Amino acid sequence: MKRVWTIISILAVANLLALGGFVGWLKTSGRLNKERMQQLRELFAPTIAESAKQAADVAAKKSEEEKKIQDAARSQRPPITAADRLELSQQGEEVRRQQLASLEKQVELLRATLAGDEQRIARERQRLTDDQTAFDAMRKRVLEQESSAQFKKTLATLQDLKADQAKKALKEMLAMTPAPTGSASPVSTGTDLVVGYLNAMDSRARGKIMAEFIQDDPKLAADLLERLRTRGMAFRGPEVATK
DSSP states (O other): OHHHHHHHHHHHHHHHHHHHHHHHHHHHTTSOOHHHHHHHHHHHSSOHHHHHHHHHHHHHHHHHHHHHHHHHHHHTSOOOOHHHHHHHHHHHHHHHHHHHHHHHHHHHHHHHHHHHHHHHHHHHHHHHHHHHHHHHHHHHHHHHHHTSHHHHHHHHHHHHSOHHHHHHHHHHHHTOSSOSSOTTOSOOSHHHHHHHHHHHSOHHHHHHHHHHHHHHOHHHHHHHHHHHHHHHHHOOSOOOOOO
């Protein structure tokens, strides 16, 4: 037991000497003086909890000072008088009045636009009705003409001719403007007349004559075929054929 205490004493003395040597080295190397010793005492004097409380107190004090400065700045603003309040109220009322006037103007513009659109639609509808009426009247006159006795006679004559002769006769009709069918006829050009005859022919006679047209003038033949196609879409009356 005595030996253990001897060892402990020797170690304590050795540590004390080492600490003294370290402190002496700090002094001789210019790293430690009385001021720094005082700073170390002040640094390690309070506990960690005390240091945290001091920091919180400093922050609270700083916040309170800032609040006082803000309150003082607000208190220095001049108060709003009754006249100022009235002026602000009038300004707000004027803004609302202007907004309402702008909305009313937009509504009037929309109403005018809608009225214009309605009138335009009414005109377009009337134009379509007039066009349909005129088309139906023309269709009726064409069908009546193609079913007339004179039309049938001419048609029968054309179908009795040879294909090349019928083509020559029809080609001469193409050059007639207006077509010699009378002032009351809906046929206004020789082309309309020729298409009417081709449309009324039986398919065999029409095919032979169109072959002659194709051989003589393919472009004219294509135009006649297209007119036949569109005429067939527009006039769905029964075709007239005598042979």
